[in-house]
Amino acid sequence: MRRRPDSDPTRFATLVLLCIVLVSCTIVYAFYTIALGPSDTNAPEDDVGRDVGGGGGRGGCCKGIEGLELWGAAVKWGTDFKFNRPEECCEACRKMCEGDGGPCLCDSWVFCGDRRGCGSKFGECWLKKQKDPLAPDRHDGGPTVSWTSGLIFGRGQGVIGLETEYGIMHIKLFPECAPRSVAYILELLTLRHCAGCQFFRAEGRGRFWDAKGNHLKNEPFGPPYALLQGTPEVQGGAFEKIPSEFCLDIRRGSIAWIGSGPEFFISLANHEEWRNQYTVFGMVLQEYMGITEKIVGLPTNFDVWNNVNVSVLEKPAPFALRRVDKSSA
Known part of the structure; x- marks a missing residue:
C-alpha cells in the first residue's frame, strides 16, 4: 500500500517477494489440507457481528x-x-x-x-x-x-455512518480487534465537522477480482489494487500514531490503516496476500458497498507514488463521520 508522496513509503515495494513466499506457503498449505482433511473457515459475508476474517477472525x-x-x-x-x-x-x-x-x-x-x-x-x-x-x-x-x-459491540451495535455526497456508508467497528483504532474513530464521532477528511485515491478491481472480491486464478494482484484510500485526519489537529493491532485479514469491505495512520483504505476485494500487514478496525456493511463502488468509479488521473502506478481522484471526495439511526443499524 502506498501513501501519498509526502508520506512515508509502505510495503508495496516488497510485493514481488511477498508473492513468492505466498506461493510457497500455498503449496505447503494445500499438502497439509489434503493430508489432514478439510476445515471450514468461511464466514457468511454479511455476518460481520461474528467472524469476518481468515486466521484472523474476530473469534481470535x-x-x-x-x-x-x-x-x-x-x-x-x-x-x-x-x-x-x-x-x-x-x-x-x-x-x-x-x-x-x-x-x-x-x-x-x-x-x-x-x-x-x-x-x-x-x-x-x-x-x-x-x-x-x-x-x-x-x-x-x-x-x-x-x-x-x-x-464489545454486539449485533446491531457499533455501527456508524461515513457520510459522503454519494450516500452514507454504514460501518461496523471492531473494538475487540483494534481497540485503540476504534477509540480514535469514536473521538472523531464527537466532532461536528471533519475538515480534511477525504478520499483521494480510487482504484477498481480491474480484471483481477470478481464482483464478490475473489481473486481470479493466474491474474496479478495489481495495479489497480481494488481500494478507496483517504484520510480522517482533522486539519489543525495533532494525530498520534496508532500502534499496530493486527488481527483480521483484508476482506471486501474491510477498513484498515496504512502503517500507523492517519491514511486508511476501504478494500473492494479479498486481499489474502496482505495478511498481517494492516490494522483492520471496521468493515463497510455489504449492502452499502455500492456507495464505495460509486466513488471508485469517479474520474481519476494517473500518477506514480514511489514507483507504484496509482489512480488519483480528479476531485477529492470529502466525508464526515456520523451516528446512524439505531433501527437502520
Whole structure:
C-alpha cells in the first residue's frame, strides 16, 4: 500500500517477494489440507457481528487498552469474578453479547492485571453495560492506572455512518480487534465537522477480482489494487500514531490503516496476500458497498507514488463521520 508522496513509503515495494513466499506457503498449505482433511473457515459475508476474517477472525481477537478504566453499570462484579489474563475477561463479556436478536448484556469490561498496582484486586474482571456504547464512560486513564478496559459491540451495535455526497456508508467497528483504532474513530464521532477528511485515491478491481472480491486464478494482484484510500485526519489537529493491532485479514469491505495512520483504505476485494500487514478496525456493511463502488468509479488521473502506478481522484471526495439511526443499524 502506498501513501501519498509526502508520506512515508509502505510495503508495496516488497510485493514481488511477498508473492513468492505466498506461493510457497500455498503449496505447503494445500499438502497439509489434503493430508489432514478439510476445515471450514468461511464466514457468511454479511455476518460481520461474528467472524469476518481468515486466521484472523474476530473469534481470535479480544483486546483492550492498558492504563484505562471504564465506568458503567456492573452486570458482573469483579470481586467475585477473577481471571489470570485480560483476554479471558474480554471473552466473558463477549459470551454475554452473543446470540441472534437478544440484548447485549455486556458491552464493556475492566480487568486489573498489574500484580503490584492491583494488590488484592489482581485478576478482578468487571463486566459492565454502558449508557452509550459509542461514548463509553471513562473513569481514569494513564500510565499509573492498573486497569485494562475494552468494548464489545454486539449485533446491531457499533455501527456508524461515513457520510459522503454519494450516500452514507454504514460501518461496523471492531473494538475487540483494534481497540485503540476504534477509540480514535469514536473521538472523531464527537466532532461536528471533519475538515480534511477525504478520499483521494480510487482504484477498481480491474480484471483481477470478481464482483464478490475473489481473486481470479493466474491474474496479478495489481495495479489497480481494488481500494478507496483517504484520510480522517482533522486539519489543525495533532494525530498520534496508532500502534499496530493486527488481527483480521483484508476482506471486501474491510477498513484498515496504512502503517500507523492517519491514511486508511476501504478494500473492494479479498486481499489474502496482505495478511498481517494492516490494522483492520471496521468493515463497510455489504449492502452499502455500492456507495464505495460509486466513488471508485469517479474520474481519476494517473500518477506514480514511489514507483507504484496509482489512480488519483480528479476531485477529492470529502466525508464526515456520523451516528446512524439505531433501527437502520
